[in-house]
Amino acid sequence: MPLLYLVRVTVSRALLGPLALVLAVALSGAAGPVAAGLPDGGAGPGSPGIGDPYWPRDGNGGYDVDHYDLDLRYRPGSKQLSGVSTISARSTRALSRFHLDLVGMQVTHVNVDGRPARWDRRGQELRITPRRAISRDTDFAVAVTYAGRPGRAGQGRFDEGWISLPDGAIVAGEPHSATSWFPSNDHPTDRARYTFRIEVPAALSVVANGRLEGTEEHGRTTTWTWRADEPMASYLTTVGIGDYDVTTYEEDGLRFHDAIDAGLPGRLSSPSTGTRLAVARGSNNAYQRLARRIEVPPDGATMAFDLARDTEPGFDFVFVEAHTVGRDDWTTLRDLGGHTSSRTGRQCATWSEERPFIVEHYQSQRRRSCRPVGPTGEWWAASGAGDGIERWEVDLGPYAGSEVEVSITYLTDGSFRGAGVTVDDVEVSAGVGSTSFEGGLEGWTVPGPPEGDAANRTDWRVGSTDDVPAGVGEKARRALARQPEIVRYLSGLFGEYPWRDVGGIVEDSGVGFALETQTRPVYESGFFASVSGGSSLIVHELAHQWFGDSLTVKRWKHIWLNEGFASYTQWLWSEAEGRASAAELAWRSWRSMPQGSDYWDLRIGAPGRDNLFDGAVYNRGALTLHALRVRVGDETFFRILQGWPTARAGQDVTTRQFVRYAERVAGRDLDGLFRRWLFTPKRPDFPGARPSADRRTVRDVPVVAHR
Ligand SMILES: [Zn+2]
Structure with missing residues (x-):
């Protein structure tokens, strides 16, 4: 797992309120009395943990899993996961009883070697007592039938596990993940092979570890079978369910299978009319303005335009600025189509240092919070990704009878995210200013940031589809x-890549x-x-x-x-x-x-x-x-x-x-x-000589053959 590069994403998620933690519900099932008098006199209970001092209950003693067969169905609408997981294992001692790890979910049946077994649950421990004790060094199979809404696998920062999404699900978590969706011997020391059989609505696809074996359609649902034949630790299992753009190919003897969330934008937009449009790419610390002076008739005017945006929510903004030419009465204009709001975002505490123009005109600060009203105007802006091409419309009525300068502005902070902004098909009701940029800026200008601000490294330009930035x-x-x-x-x-398969899931x-x-x-x-x-x-x-x-x-x-x-x-x-x-x-x-x-x-x-x-x-x-x-x-x-x-x-x-x-x-x-x-709580000296900053070396790497 890498560092949390996306701290902001996590913060925003935390603000939504803590995820409902699904606590293990202590349930118990009975399958008749346990046979009195165990056939194997030496049999005893397997331990509830594998012996890792950090999480003493993780994993279990007394057996080794060889294979998990996860035969499950998932319904994104109800977020219900249900099915049977069959665990094939070999005992390492004679077992009168043994444990599996599972958090949440409702268990309804447990069979051991085809016969109902007695079981109960304590915290993450699913404790199973087979009818007959299992001899040492013996293969046995446990089938657990269960259902429920999977939740987090644990309390740790990355213990996510099964993550339900509006259009599917994704599994990822470390050190805990597996326990949220199947009963397991949950410790990296017990690696096993896996078969995933996942039934989902026919419109969705499933991607998991290993190799796709095949799909089976049953009308409104499809079952996807994936096999991971190379032993794998339980926290390294994953399943993605969703609408994916899938790419598969072979290279160097490896099978590549990539699945990218199909809802992620390919390109930000394309020209609405003709072949040209105005483009502002994402760039750190840029105040990009696309401006025009417009004579507003005495009875007023409106300005409408097509806008596509992919900006970092809460940090990077798109807005329409306006002021009467010759007067410092700057304000931002509300989109009559409802795409703007008065939310000042999470960047506002730093505006006074980094973007004084904003607090000198549109916003005011009180301690660390901001108000969407400033000395000369108010704040209306959009942030985040738009839903395709949006039609914006602003009212120029307040400037009736005078000349107004308007600017369609894209403002980013010191670490922008997102592809940028495009504008096309501007229509000013007064006539002058209307354009679809087929002949270039056509009277619009790119004046750069407000006076006194640092220069932009990039700015608005007119271009074709090829100039539109790629989406995520x-x-x-x-x-x-x-x-x-x-x-x-x-x-x-x-040395040689360890597996036959490779790829990624982007969600x-x-x-x-x-x-x-x-x-x-x-x-x-x-x-x-x-x-x-x-x-x-x-x-x-x-x-x-x-x-x-x-x-x-x-x-x-x-x-x-x-x-x-x-x-x-x-x-x-x-x-x-x-x-x-x-x-x-x-x-x-x-x-x-x-x-x-x-x-x-x-x-x-x-x-x-x-x-x-x-x-x-x-x-x-x-x-x-x-x-x-x-x-x-x-x-x-x-x-x-x-x-x-x-x-x-x-x-x-x-x-x-x-x-x-x-x-x-x-x-x-x-x-x-x-x-x-x-092992020493102290900064060691830097190893070797301090390198010179401009040193660049390229190491030759031999190319090796793969399986
Ligand atoms: Zn890592």
Whole structure:
């Protein structure tokens, strides 16, 4: 999982009110009396946890799951999930009783080897007592029938699990996710194979881990069967249900399957009339004005136009400014079609510093809140993504008998998101000013920001469809199209890609994070909105296919073995792309957190369950690898980076094992280095020399063949 890049998305979600937590309902079922006198005299209960001190109840003792068969149906309208999950396992001791993990949902039946079993529920524990004890080293199958509205898998920041969406659902969460939608042995040390059989309304599609086996239509519904034959930790399972644009292809012997939410915009718009329109692209800190002077007749006038917008909700705005020529009576005009509102957004507290023009005219501040009325006018603006092309209309009546200057304005803050704004087919009832921009600006002007404001780096221009910025959907498509290249790059670093299948699911889920779900990471669509979003995030999640998915943490405290490696890989990718070198990024990361900052207090080798995904686990983790690289030299470092995931493929790993492995390859003691970087609450010295900022090196990466 990457850092929460989309903090704002999360904030907005939090403002909607906490998600209703679905608490485990203690239910119990009876299937007749338990046979008195167990046939296996040595049988005892399996433990309710696998022994991870961070979450003692996670996972269960006494058996190993081989395969999950999830035969489920989902109805987005009622958000109801129901069906039967069959777990094929092998006992590791004689079991009179054993546990599965499940949160919420209503269990109605449990069978063990085809015979009804007794069961009850305590918190996340589904406790099952088979009629006959299960002998040691014996295969057995448990079928659990259940239904309900799945909710969160846990209380942690990323414990989402099954996320119901208006038009479907998506599953993602770490460390807890699986328990929200199927009974499991929920710990990364019990990896298993999966078959997903998911029945949904016929209009929707389903994407999951592994490979699509086929679909079966039953009139109004379709069952999608996906198989993940390569063992997978339970938190790495995912299912996406929705209306997706699907792309599949084979390259380098791998099967790619990408699913992008079909509702995400491809291009912002196209010309309403003719072949030209006015375009303002998203850009940081820009006050882009498309302006015109208009003589308003004594009986007034209106101005209407087509507008398409994709701007960051609450931070970036579109509005119509107006003032009488020669007078400082600036105001914004309300759209008679209702697309504007008086909401001042979440950026307003900083207007006085960054955009004084706004508070000198349209807004006023009281402490940290803003009012939509300022010294000369009022505030009417739109923010967020519009619904296709909107027809706006403003009343120029207040300027009757005089000359007004109007401006269609797109204002962004220091970190814009969204594609931008387009305008076409302007119609001024007085005549002058009407245009569809076929001949260029046709009397409209691009005057730049208000006097005294910083200059724009980009501004309105007239162009064709080709000049219209790509929407999030198109940006995501372009980013995912780089996956074959990224997998080749990563295979050069880490050895052969661990699976047969690869791809991504891009969903407008609002959760604000991405997750390395096996073979098919889940990406929040907002990541692709910014110009820099995209490939680096994909590199992070695909690096996890080696570090996190193929090599799984034996205990959650070893999480830096996942996040530190995935984060350092992003730095290597930056260097390979000809951008900042890994050493430069290491330097920036180290320098950004001063000595004495809390950041350096975290012992990332054992961060504690509440700090599992703190920034330090990612960045100090990456710095740890950089320190190792500087200590042992590039040749040895890259040998470790490839040898470690190769030697440990498909196994549980610990920090101690990694340290020993690195020492063996390097032929030297590295205890001190790892103690300083992983277990000392203090900022270590920067490893090596401070790099010069303009250093750019491109590392040659050998291309390896895939299965
Ligand atoms: Zn990650």
